Amino acid sequence: MREIPTCKGPDPDTKTPRYRPPAGACDTHCHVFGPGDVFPYAPDRAYTPPDNGYENLVRLHRILGLSRAVIVHASCHGSDMAVTLDAIARAGGTMRGVCVVDPGVTDAHLAKLHEGGIRGVRFNFVKHLGGMPDMGFFQRVLAQVEPLGWHVVLHLDAQDIVPLADTISAIRIPFVIDHMARVKAKDGVAQPAFRQLQALMENPLAWVKICGAERISSTGAPFRDALPFIRALAAQAPDRLLWGTDWPHPNIAGDMPNDGDLVDLLAEAVEDEAVRHKVLVDNPTRLYWKE
Structure with a gap:
């Protein structure tokens, strides 16, 4: 029988950040996990997380001063979207979502997801989560979601x-690159991967999430070696940046971040309050609440 690893849970003692986000601030990358007895985890999942459902997410955002969220459906729940759709429905219009779909997904199913608050579809290329998707499937789904405005x-x-x-440059719909493409901070901003990310950001359809500092850092908490990357992207494309906590931080091998510290790290990286407002309020509104 295949052994499924269990990942660590988040820091339970969330700090109140020194920086207070503006009204309407949005966490555009967070997850809800379970509870597993209500929303079962997928049998073929790569990891099992500790349960952290809707109530815990709302509690976190209350401490951080965030009033909106985008739930990125996690691979451990497979393509069963029930846990994400439930949270969106309970949030009363303050949450949207990003889905995971299986090959053969129908237009009718995608339309139903749209009605439930889904506004994007996610593909994992990361090796520990399954690696490269079938590219025919990838292209078919992009064509299916284009009429929905996803x-x-x-x-x-x-x-x-x-x-x-x-392949990325040929995409005809807006595309969002997670976690600054998981570049390695120790390799510096001149590394080929980050230069390629910056080149892609010249495309007006390209967006990037300036989060995941804990995933790219080589120095550990408070992950300040991520600052040059965030600053470079903020200078290049402030109108197409998003930020999120990545709570509850699945599969973190190193230091578990405190989400209050992550809010303050963003404020340190992006010193201009007008740009912060774009990242936290205006940009998420354009992408997720445009109708």
Whole structure:
């Protein structure tokens, strides 16, 4: 029988950040996990997380001063969207979602997801989560979601962004690159992967999430070696940046971040309050609440 690893839970003692986000601030990358006895985890999942459902997410956002959220459906729940749709429905219009779909997904199913608050579809290219998807499936789904006005979220390993650059550049709908393409901070802003990310950001359809500092850091908490990357992207494309906590931080191998510290790290990286407002309020509104 296959052994499924269990990942660590988040820091339970969330700090109140020194920086108070503006009204309407949005966490555009967070997850809800279970509870497993209500929303079962997928049998073929790569990891099992500790339960952290809707109530815990709302509690976190209350401490952080965030009033909206985008739930990125996690691979451990497979393509059963029930847990994400339930949270969106309970949030009364303050949450949207990004889905995971199976090959053969129908237009009718996608329309139903849209009614439930889904506004994007995510594909994992990351090796520990299954690696490269079937590219025919990938292209078919992008064509299906285009009439809905959705975007596609790309979860990549740093070493994959250069060979995939032509494929990404050919995408005709808005595309969002997760976690700054998981570049390795120790390799600096001149590394080929980050230069390729910056080149992709010249495309007006390209967006990037300036979060995941704990995933790219080589120095550990408080992950300040991620600052040069965030600052470079903020200077290049402030109108197409998103930020999120990544709570409850699945599969963190190193230091578990405190989400209050992550809010303050964003404020340190983006010093201009007008740009912070774009990242936290205006940009999420344009992508997720445009109707």
